Each structure stands twice: as structure tokens, then as C-alpha cells.
Amino acid sequence: MLARIIVTTIGILLVFLVNWYFLFSKKMTVKKSE
Amino acid sequence: MVKDVICGMDVEESNAAGVSVYKGKNYYFCSTVCKQKFDASPEAYFKSDAADGDERDDEGELSVQKNKDFEEKKESEPILSRIDLPILGMRCAACASTVEKGLSGLEGVDTANVNLATSQATVHYNPLSLNLDDFIESVKKSGYDVGTSSVEIPIQGIQCASCVQAIERRLLQQKGIIKAVVNLATAKAKVEYIPSEINLPEIKKAIEDTGYRVLEIPEEEDAVRKKEYQDLKAKFLTGVALAVFIFLGSMPHLFPYIPDFLQYHYVLWILATPVQFWIGWQFYKGAWGAFKHRNADMNTLIAVGTSAAYLYSVIATLFPSFFVSGGIRPQVYFDTSAMIIVLILFGRLLEARAKGRTSDSIKKLIGLQPKTARVLREGQEIDIPVRDVNVGDVIVVRPGEKIPVDGTVIEGESSVDESMISGESLPVKKRKKDEVIGATLNRTGSFRFKATKVGKDTVLAQIVQLVRDAQGSKAPIQRLADVIAGYFVPIVISIAILTFVIWFDFGPKPALTFALLNFVAVMIIACPCALGLATPTAVMVGTGRGAESGVLIKGGESLETAHKLDTVVFDKTGTLTKGQPEVMGLKSYNSFSDENIVHFAASAERASEHPLGESIVNRAREMNLSLTQPEEFRAIEGRGIEASVNGKKVLVGNGEFMQERGISVASAKEQGRIYAVQAQTPVYVAVDEELAGLLAIADPLKDESIRAVEKLKRMGLEVVMLTGDNKKTAEAVASKAGITRVIAEVLPKDKVEEIKRIQESGKKVAMVGDGINDSPALAQADVGIALGSGTDVAMEASDITLIKDDLNGVAAAINLSKKTIKIIKQNLFWAFVYNTAGIPIAAGILYPFFGILLSPIIASVAMAFSSVSVVSNSLRLKRIKLGL
Numbered sequence: 001m002l003a004r005i006i007v008t009t010i011g012i013l014l015v016f017l018v019n020w021y022f023l024f025s026k027k028m029t030v031k032k033s034e
Numbered sequence: 035m036v037k038d039v040i041c042g043m044d045v046e047e048s049n050a051a052g053v054s055v056y057k058g059k060n061y062y063f064c065s066t067v068c069k070q071k072f073d074a075s076p077e078a079y080f081k082s083d084a085a086d087g088d089e090r091d092d093e094g095e096l097s098v099q100k101n102k103d104f105e106e107k108k109e110s111e112p113i114l115s116r117i118d119l120p121i122l123g124m125r126c127a128a129c130a131s132t133v134e135k136g137l138s139g140l141e142g143v144d145t146a147n148v149n150l151a152t153s154q155a156t157v158h159y160n161p162l163s164l165n166l167d168d169f170i171e172s173v174k175k176s177g178y179d180v181g182t183s184s185v186e187i188p189i190q191g192i193q194c195a196s197c198v199q200a201i202e203r204r205l206l207q208q209k210g211i212i213k214a215v216v217n218l219a220t221a222k223a224k225v226e227y228i229p230s231e232i233n234l235p236e237i238k239k240a241i242e243d244t245g246y247r248v249l250e251i252p253e254e255e256d257a258v259r260k261k262e263y264q265d266l267k268a269k270f271l272t273g274v275a276l277a278v279f280i281f282l283g284s285m286p287h288l289f290p291y292i293p294d295f296l297q298y299h300y301v302l303w304i305l306a307t308p309v310q311f312w313i314g315w316q317f318y319k320g321a322w323g324a325f326k327h328r329n330a331d332m333n334t335l336i337a338v339g340t341s342a343a344y345l346y347s348v349i350a351t352l353f354p355s356f357f358v359s360g361g362i363r364p365q366v367y368f369d370t371s372a373m374i375i376v377l378i379l380f381g382r383l384l385e386a387r388a389k390g391r392t393s394d395s396i397k398k399l400i401g402l403q404p405k406t407a408r409v410l411r412e413g414q415e416i417d418i419p420v421r422d423v424n425v426g427d428v429i430v431v432r433p434g435e436k437i438p439v440d441g442t443v444i445e446g447e448s449s450v451d452e453s454m455i456s457g458e459s460l461p462v463k464k465r466k467k468d469e470v471i472g473a474t475l476n477r478t479g480s481f482r483f484k485a486t487k488v489g490k491d492t493v494l495a496q497i498v499q500l501v502r503d504a505q506g507s508k509a510p511i512q513r514l515a516d517v518i519a520g521y522f523v524p525i526v527i528s529i530a531i532l533t534f535v536i537w538f539d540f541g542p543k544p545a546l547t548f549a550l551l552n553f554v555a556v557m558i559i560a561c562p563c564a565l566g567l568a569t570p571t572a573v574m575v576g577t578g579r580g581a582e583s584g585v586l587i588k589g590g591e592s593l594e595t596a597h598k599l600d601t602v603v604f605d606k607t608g609t610l611t612k613g614q615p616e617v618m619g620l621k622s623y624n625s626f627s628d629e630n631i632v633h634f635a636a637s638a639e640r641a642s643e644h645p646l647g648e649s650i651v652n653r654a655r656e657m658n659l660s661l662t663q664p665e666e667f668r669a670i671e672g673r674g675i676e677a678s679v680n681g682k683k684v685l686v687g688n689g690e691f692m693q694e695r696g697i698s699v700a701s702a703k704e705q706g707r708i709y710a711v712q713a714q715t716p717v718y719v720a721v722d723e724e725l726a727g728l729l730a731i732a733d734p735l736k737d738e739s740i741r742a743v744e745k746l747k748r749m750g751l752e753v754v755m756l757t758g759d760n761k762k763t764a765e766a767v768a769s770k771a772g773i774t775r776v777i778a779e780v781l782p783k784d785k786v787e788e789i790k791r792i793q794e795s796g797k798k799v800a801m802v803g804d805g806i807n808d809s810p811a812l813a814q815a816d817v818g819i820a821l822g823s824g825t826d827v828a829m830e831a832s833d834i835t836l837i838k839d840d841l842n843g844v845a846a847a848i849n850l851s852k853k854t855i856k857i858i859k860q861n862l863f864w865a866f867v868y869n870t871a872g873i874p875i876a877a878g879i880l881y882p883f884f885g886i887l888l889s890p891i892i893a894s895v896a897m898a899f900s901s902v903s904v905v906s907n908s909l910r911l912k913r914i915k916l917g918l
Contacts, residue, residue, distance in 0.1 A: 004539045011535030015528040022330045022524035 040068035040200070040245070071245045114144055115161045117209075118230040119169055120181030121153050122262055123316065129178065132323055136176040140168060153181070154230065166212060166228075177323015181262070182212060184226040185234065188249040189216070189241060204244045208232055235421055266383050273313040273376040277369070280305050284369035299351040299366050306368035310344050314375040330523035336378055338527065340371035342557035346550070347371070367554075402473040403494055407438035410482070427485045431476045439472040439488045446481030450474050522560075522866075526873065530556040533877040541878075548878075548887075555876035555888050559896055560869050568861035571908035576854035583916050585836060585847045592833030594858075596817050596851030598798045602746050602844060603777075603789065605803035605811075606757035606764065609821060610743075610771055610841070611733040613804075615645050617653040618714050619730030621705050631727030633659050635719045638677035638684040641667040646717060646731050647675070650686070674717075685720040692718045692725070702728045713766030735771055742841035743772045745917070749845060752797075756780055756788055756811075782807035789814045802844055803832075819844055846916040853914050861904045868900035 038045050039061055047053075050062035052069030056076045063069040124130055130148040137146035137155060142163030148155045157169060170180045189201065198216040201223060205214035210231025216223045225237055238248045282289050283296035283305075295301055311318075317340070320333030347366035350357060354364035406417045410428040420438045423429065428444065431437055437450065449461035452474045461477050464470055470483055472492045489495065530553050537549035573594075577587045587593050604610050620628050636654030639647030640661055654661055664677040664684075673694070674687015685695055689706060692699045697720045699706070705728055706716035714730035743753050754775045755768045764778035777788055785801075789811050792799050801808070801815035809831035812818030820832035821839050836843035872888070880886040888896075 007538045008535050011531050014531045018524045018527050018531070021328055023521065 036062050038062065038064045038068050040071050114158050117157050117159065117166070117169065117228075119155045119157070119173065119228060120230055121148065121155050121173060122179040122181045123320065124148075124153055124178060129320065129324070132326075132329055133173055133176045133178055136172045137169065140164060140172055166210070170212070175326075177319055177326065180228065182226050183229045184213075184224060185237070187223045187225065187238065187241065189221055189223055190247040190249050200244050201241055201246060204240050205237065208236070208240050211237070235419075239421065263383075266379065269313045270376065270379045270383050273309055273372070273379055276305050276309050276313075277372040277376045280309070280372045281369045284366070299347075299354075299364075302366055302368045303348060303351050306344065306347070306372050309372040309375055310340065313379065314340060314371075317375070317378075334523045336374065338523070339557055339560065340374050342530075342554050343367040343371040343374075346554040349550075402436075403492075404436040404438050404473070408432075421489065423485055423488050425485055425488055428482055429485055430480070430482050431470075432480050433476060433478055435476050437470050437472055437474050437476055437483075439485045440492045441470055441472075441483040441485045441487070443468045443470060443481050443483045446479055448479030448481050449477045451477055522869075526556065526560040526869075529873055529877060530560075537878060552876065552878045552887070556873055559872035559876045559888070568865050568904050569858050571905050572854050572857045572861060572911065575908045575911040576850055576857070579911050579914065579916070580834075580847065580850050583843075583846060585834060585843050585850065585916070587834050587847065587850075592817055593851050593854050595798070596800070596834070596848050597855045599751060599800045599817060599848055599851075601752045601754060601792055601797045602800045602802060603754045603756050603792065603811075603815070604743075604773070604841075605785075605801070605808050606755055606759060606767060607733060608804045609802055610739045610755065610773075611735055611767065613733060615649040615715075615731050615733050617649055617729050618732045618734060619709060620727065621702065622727040623701055623725050626721065626726040628727070629657060629659060630721075631719050631729070632657055633661065634679055634682070634684045634721050634726065635686045635717075635729065637661045637679040638664050638667070638675055638686050640664060641677075642669060642675055644669070644675075646715065647686075649731050650717070650729065682722050686717060689716070689718060692720060695720070695723075697723060697725055699725055701725065711766070713763045713770075733767075735767065736841065738841050739771050742844060745842065745845040746848075747772070749848065751848070754792070756785060756801075758782065783810075785811035786814045800844070800848075802841070817847075819847065842917070849916055850911075850914070854911060857908055857911055861907055864903055864907065865900055868896060868903075872896050 035044050036047055040063060045051075045062045045064050047062055051065045052063040054061050054063070054069060054072055054076070056072075061072060061076075063072065121133055124133065133155060134146050134148040137143055137148070137157055140146075140159070142160040144158040144160065146155060146157045155169075155173070159169075173180050201216045202214045205211050205223065205225060208227075210228045211225060212228065213226040214223060215225075223241065227237065241248050279296060280302055282292050283298075283302050286292055286297050314336075317333045317337040321337035324330060324334055344367075347368050350364040350366050357364040403420060405420060407420050407423045407427075408415050408430045409418050409423060410430060415430055423439050429438060429441065431448075433448070443464050443466050445466065447463070447465035450464050450470060451461050452471060464481065469486075471494070472487075473494045487493075533556050534549045534553040537552050538545050541548040576593055580587045580593075587596075607613050617632075620631065622628055622631050632650065632654050636651045636659065639650050641664060642648075651661070662680055664679050665681075666676075666678040668676045670676060670687070670691065673691035674685060677684050677686075685691065685697065689699055689703070697718075699718055702716075702718065702725060706718075709716045709728075709730035712730070712732070714732035717729040717731055718725065719727045719729065746753050752775065753773050754777060755764065755771070755773045756777045757764045757767075758780055759767075759778055761776070761778040764776050768774070768776045780788055785808065789799055789801055793814075793816070798816045800817040800819055801811050802819045802821070803809075803812055804821040808820075809818075812820060812832045817834060818832035819834045819836060821836050821841075834847050836847075875886070876888045878887055
């Protein structure tokens with residue numbers, strides 16, 4: 001059970017991080033070149 | 035102990051190799067070379083000492099010195115500087131924006147523009163706060179490299195160790211030189227430099243400025259791109275060799291005669307590792323560079339996808355029991371990762387080759403300039419390198435020679451072929467006070483001229499700069515696949531992670547095996563092979579199909595842009611028209627026959643170099659008339675010619691000329707007016723004081739011009755004519771060709787501005803032209819289309835070349851572009867259908883209902899199939915009709 005909780009938490013965290021890092025945070029960065 | 039003023043070396047007065055007295059003071063030297071240099075022009079050394087006297091006293095590190103030079107420069111040059119840096123390793127628009135972002139982020143950078151097509155970054159910066167090393171560091175931080183060249187230059191006369199320092203210091207003062215190391219033992223300077231900032235002759239000049247002689251200058255080549263291409267090729271070939279063995283070993287059921295050892299997982303692992311981490315290193319490097327800037331591009335997909343297959347296979351090799359315990363045969367996918375890497379590398383190899391050609395137009399332009407000039411110095415004619423010519427030098431030019439620099443004729447006369455600069459095919463008469471342009475060809479006479487513009491100020495150098503700027507200012511086209519990949523990659527990774535979590539939490543036992551397998555299956559089926567092939571295969575087949583029909587397309591970018599065009603601008607002379615005046619109409623008067631008129635006029639014009647005269651002579655040739663040599667000949671400027679043919683007095687010229695000579699042209703006046711309205715020049719011919727005939731001369735439209743324009747209009751494109759001609763003539767020609775919008779009286783150098791103006795109104799513009807004078811406009815246009823009959827430079831500056839010189843090729847090229855883009859979109863669609871349909875299946879969505887699981891093997895087959903379908907779809911382009 002503990003393993004499941006750990007894997008689920010890490011998984012959700014990773015998904016969040018991947019999307020935040022590549023997609024959402026990027027939109028907040030103003031591109032100087034544009 | 036004193037200092038040698040030449041090289042800065044400390045010299046014992048008693049041991050000095052030489053001593054000289056200047057202005058009552060003794061100067062000691064380390065060697066006779068230094069003494070000789072000093073004695074030759076002592077004042078020169080004091081002048082330079084005054085400028086950088088401190089530097090000679092400084093014995094510190096060279097890099098420190100370089101920064102010091104920067105400091106000195108800073109005070110005298112507070113304005114913005116510009117630097118062009120070649121960037122290596124950029125593959126996609128996302129890479130370009132990564133580099134751009136890095137450079138823009140540097141404090142002191144005003145603007146940074148990175149062009150993917152030319153692989154070049156143009157930075158405007160404040161030299162007070164930045165130097166070259168900062169830019170190189172920034173580019174490296176972004177995961178790319180600055181393309182530098184290095185060269186070994188043999189130098190004569192280096193005798194003392196401190197001569198070495200003098201040369202090194204001088205070299206490091208030059209903008210664009212990164213490293214300069216002079217080896218005393220080999221007497222060679224090894225210089226690392228940025229080719230776009232400084233070239234070999236400039237480096238050579240810098241060395242010679244210090245008083246040493248450069249023995250021979252090695253051939254300058256585009257070493258940067260060449261090296262990149264060679265490296266890529268070596269990796270690709272090694273990759274192919276390894277991948278073939280991996281593939282054979284992985285498919286024993288297809289190749290039963292393969293030796294057993296090749297099927298061992300450990301052997302496959304050994305073979306696949308260099309492919310993954312040496313050949314495929316650039317994907318990791320690119321992915322990491324993009325990752326640091328929060329981008330996910332093709333490199334990320336390739337790196338993650340192949341790594342997943344590779345890591346899975348490594349685990350299956352090391353811990354087969356882990357899979358067996360889950361009831362699954364431990365399978366390896368080394369072939370999948372290796373094949374993907376090799377295939378993608380192949381695409382990049384083709385791309386690198388095409389990219390190497392982007393700078394050819396500049397090289398060709400520079401190549402137009404002759405290497406030496408015959409200069410008059412102290413009453414003697416001496417040949418010197420063109421770069422040593424100074425303003426005010428008197429230069430001697432003989433028939434058949436190229437004019438080295440711009441200037442004004444001071445003696446003699448000749449006709450000069452300026453076609454390489456102006457596109458005008460007829461020679462131009464040059465006499466005293468006329469201006470001559472460097473790189474043009476002297477044809478008949480000898481003359482002397484005074485140089486007025488040299489180096490970067492010449493017309494040719496300015497055209498080079500225009501082409502360079504136009505090429506550099508082009509906005510990089512955002513590749514569709516990259517945009518989609520930007521979203522696709524993070525989504526795929528998310529799905530894969532979720533798949534792992536769900537299978538781990540809720541899947542049957544052994545949960546970890548199922549979780550891992552499905553995670554990898556998602557990664558493999560989402561592997562971007564089809565996505566990566568979608569664009570390049572279509573572009574390859576499309577450009578190949580174009581080439582078969584005489585439409586040469588320079589790279590995928592032009593092909594991609596051409597479909598968006600909405601305006602086509604034609605140059606007039608030589609493009610829409612034949613570029614050679616012809617006799618279009620002929621009318622005889624007063625009992626003269628047509629043959630008679632042409633015979634007299636052509637015989638009289640034989641000695642003339644006027645373009646109109648040439649057209650009359652051509653007409654006589656067409657009519658098989660034999661011409662006689664005129665006994666007398668006189669050209670009257672702006673009027674016509676006067677000659678004596680077979681004892682008869684022949685006048686050929688305009689209406690005013692006839693009136694001045696008292697010849698009545700009343701009977702022909704109406705006809706003359708009709709010709710003039712049709713943009714034809716009326717030329718009157720009189721024989722023995724009597725009007726004999728009227729010729730209409732014009733530069734006629736090409737046979738296909740009308741059809742070609744009509745085709746473009748039918749395609750919904752606006753057609754514009756751009757010409758230096760007067761408005762009346764231009765409009766008459768345009769209306770014949772069916773063109774309604776005319777931009778007339780445009781000087782060659784203003785053509786770029788006109789193109790820019792149209793672009794600013796939001797249009798995508800194609801420019802069709804043939805001359806060198808068109809090349810800046812060709813480069814500025816979104817798509818530059820050059821005619822095969824035109825100059826090489828125009829062709830190089832353009833994106834598309836019509837080899838057959840047929841204007842219908844313009845419509846064909848746009849058509850081809852539209853069809854190719856359609857295919858690319860279909861490809862991308864199918865690539866995504868495979869992925870979007872395959873990903874949920876790979877994730878195991880069917881398992882709860884039907885018990886179906888997609889093994890990574892099936893996933894890789896599906897992926898291969900999607901690649902095959904994409905390639906087959908691209909091959910359809912081979913069969914399309916272009917309407918040529």
C-alpha cells in the first residue's frame with residue numbers, strides 16, 4: 001500500500017512538473033525575441 | 035636593461051644585436067630583424083607606440099591584454115556594435131529561439147536575431163559591457179557551438195621569442211579572432227577566428243602590419259560547415275554499420291543464417307551502446323539544451339524515445355528473470371533505438387549538406403572581384419593585391435580585364451560589360467570623367483582610372499552586404515512538427531508516467547513488470563519516427579520532382595514558404611522580356627524595299643555599339659542580307675548615326691535628328707506615334723536626304739510571359755512588375771503581359787525597399803529576377819526566384835531557380851509547394867493518428883475489456899508502419915503534374 005502511495009505521489013508530481021516545466025511556466029515567460 | 039621598441043623584449047645594452055640612433059637617442063634591438071624594421075621607418079613605430087605604448091610594456095597574459103584592448107576600445111567607441119556568429123548544431127526553430135533567448139538575456143545586448151536557415155546569430159550589443167567570449171559562452175550554455183575556423187599561417191622573419199608576442203597581440207586586437215598562438219619553432223601562427231567577422235586576407239594584413247611576411251596563405255574554405263558535415267557523415271556511416279548487425283541479430287526468424295553470437299543480448303547491447311551514446315549524443319545534447327530553456331523539441335522526443343527502448347532493453351538483458359517472473363519473454367529493442375537514431379541522422383546529413391550551400395551566393399559575389407590591380411606607382415605599373423589599393427591610386431585596365439575597384443576614368447576610353455552588376459547585357463561606353471564599377475569587365479579599349487571607393491565601400495561590397503542582410507533578416511519558419519512536438523512531448527511523457535502509475539496501482543500481478551512494459555510501449559509507439567520523417571521526406575521528394583522539371587528549390591524552407599505566397603513581383607528586363615532589343619516593326623517609304631532599308635541601316639550601324647544598332651544588324655542577319663562596310667561613320671549622341679554606305683549618305687536616328695538634317699518625316703509621323711504608344715522606339719532611316727523607312731525597336735516580351743502571368747492570376751496571386759524603366763514604357767509592356775500593377779523608375783538598389791514595402795503591407799512576396807542587381811531583392815523576398823539564364827549570383831541568392839528559363843516555372847513552383855505542404859500535413863496527420871490511436875492501446879486501455887496489451891514489439895512495428903506510410907505518401911509527389 002505504501003509503495004502505491006509513493007508511486008502515485010511521485011507519478012502525479014512528475015506529470016505536474018513535466019507539464020509545468022514545458023508548457024505552463026513557459027507561457028508566463030515573456031519572450032524578448034518576440 | 036632596455037626594451038626593444040619593436041618587439042618589446044628586454045635587451046642588455048651590451049648584448050644587443052643592434053643599435054640605432056633616432057632623434058639623438060639610442061635604441062637597442064634583440065635581433066637584426068628588429069633593427070632592420072626600425073631603421074626602415076622609425077617614425078612608424080613611435081606613432082604606434084603612442085597609440086599602444088602601454089601594451090608594449092605589459093608582459094601579462096594575452097587574454098588579459100585582449101580584455102584591456104576591449105577596455106581601450108570601449109572608451110573610444112560607446113556606440114552599439116554588431117557581430118555575426120555562425121551557430122553549429124541548430125536543427126529546428128525551437129533551437130534558434132533557445133540560442134536567441136540566451137543571447138538576448140545577456141546584459142548589454144540590444145537585439146539578438148538567430149536565423150535558422152543561415153545558422154547565424156546577428157547581435158547588436160554595447161561593446162562597453164560585452165565581448166566575444168561572452169557570446170561564445172552564452173551560445174555554449176544554450177547547448178550549441180559557435181562555428182569557428184582555425185588556420186595555420188606560415189610567417190617569415192620570426193627570430194626572437196618576443197616577435198611571437200608582437201604578432202599574437204596584434205592578432206588578438208582584431209575583431210573576430212578568438213585565439214592566436216604563434217609557434218617560434220615552426221614559425222607558424224595558429225589562429226582561431228570567426229569567419230563571418232574576419233577573413234584570411236584581413237588576418238594576413240594584421241600579421242604583415244607588425245612587419246612580418248606571410249609566406250603563403252592557405253586556401254580559405256568553409257571549414258566550419260565542412261567539418262560539421264564530415265563529423266555527421268562519419269557518425270552516420272558508423273551508425274549504419276552497427277545498426278545493420280543489430281538489426282540482423284534482432285531478427286533471427288527473418289535471417290536464419292545469422293551466427294548465434296549475434297543474437298546474444300549482451301552482444302547487441304555492446305553494439306547498440308555506441309550508437310545510443312556516441313552517434314546519438316547530439317540528441318541528448320540538444321534535448322538538454324532545450325530542457326534548460328523549457329523547450330521540448332524533436333531532440334527531446336528522440337532522446338526520450340530511444341532511451342526508453344534502450345533502457346528497457348538493458349534491463350531485459352541484465353535482469354531477464356524479472357520479466358520471466360511476470361510471464362513475459364524478456365525482449366530487447368536495441369534495433370529500434372539504433373535504427374531510429376541512424377534514420378534521423380540520415381535526414382540531418384541531407385540537411386547539413388543543403389545548409390552548406392547557403393553561403394555560396396556571397397562567396398560567388400566576392401569571387402567576382404579580381405585578385406590583383408595594376409597600379410601606377412612612381413611612374414611604374416605594378417601588380418598589387420586588390421586589398422592594398424588605396425583611394426586616389428591610378429589603376430591601369432587593359433582590354434579583357436576586370437576593373438578592380440570603383441573609380442573615375444581619367445584617361446582613355448572603352449566599353450565596359452556591367453552585366454554582372456546591373457543585369458544590363460549591353461556594354462556601356464566609358465570615357466574621361468565617367469565612373470567605373472569594380473568587378474565589371476573591360477571589353478575593348480585601355481584606360482586609366484582613379485580609385486574612388488575601395489574595400490567595403492565598393493558597389494560590389496555593398497551588394498554583398500545587402501544580400502547578407504536580406505538573408506539574415508529572414509524570419510525563421512516555425513516548423514509545424516516542432517510546434518506540435520512542443521506540446522506532444524510533455525503530453526506523451528505525462529501519459530507514460532500515468533500509465534506506469536495506474537498499472538502499478540491497479541494492474542494485475544506482477545504490477546511493476548506490467549507498469550514498466552506499458553510505460554515503454556507508450557514511449558515507443560509515441561516515438562517520433564514518422565513525425566520526424568513527415569516533413570523531410572516530402573521535401574526531398576518534392577524538391578526532386580521540381581528538379582526533374584527544371585525547378586530547382588533550395589531547401590525545404592523555400593518550399594514551405596512558396597505555398598503561402600500571394601504576390602509575385604517580376605523584374606522586367608530579361609525576365610518578362612527577352613532582354614535584347616529586336617526590330618519589331620518595319621515600314622518602307624519612297625520606293626525603298628524592306629530589304630533595302632535594313633541593308634542600309636544595318637551596314638551603317640555595323641560600327642556602332644549602340645544596343646538599337648545591334649538589333650538592326652541582327653535583323654539583317656535574320657533576313658540573310660550581306661552587309662557592306664561603311665566608308666564613313668559618325669555617331670551623334672542622343673540623335674543617331676551618320677554613315678556613308680556604297681557611296682550613299684545614310685542617316686539612322688530619331689525624329690529630331692531627321693528634322694535637324696532637313697528630312698521630312700511627315701508621312702511616317704503617324705506610324706511613329708503608333709509605335710511609341712506600343713512602347714517601341716521609332717527609328718527613322720534616310721538615304722541620300724530622302725526618308726527610306728521606319729523601324730520599330732523594342733525589347734519584346736518572352737513568348738511565355740503572357741501565359742505565365744495569366745496562370746498566376748488564375749491561382750489568385752497578385753502580379754506586379756518592378757522596373758527601372760520609365761513609367762510609360764513600363765505600363766505599355768505590363769499591359770501587354772496582362773499585369774495591372776506596375777512599379778516603375780526604381781533604381782536597382784531600391785528594389786529591396788520596394789519588396790520590403792509590399793511585405794510590410796502583410797503580403798508574402800515572391801520576386802522573379804535574373805541579374806545581380808536583383809539579388810538583394812531576391813534575398814529579401816519571402817521566395818526569390820531566379821532564371822537559369824541569369825547570373826550565377828542571382829541564382830545563388832534566390833530560393834528557387836528556373837533552369838529552363840521558362841516563366842511557367844513560377845506557377846509550377848508554387849503549385850509544387852502547395853502539393854508538398856498538403857502531403858506534409860497529411861503525413862503529420864497520419865503520424866499523429868498512429869500515435870494518438872496507439873498511445874491509449876499501448877497504455878493498456880483495451881486490457882480491462884478484451885485483455886489486449888500492446889507489447890513494445892507491436893508498438894515498434896506500428897511505429898515502423900507509420901513511418902512506411904509516411905514515406906509512401908511522400909513518394910506520391912513523384913507523380914504529380916506541374917503544368918510545365
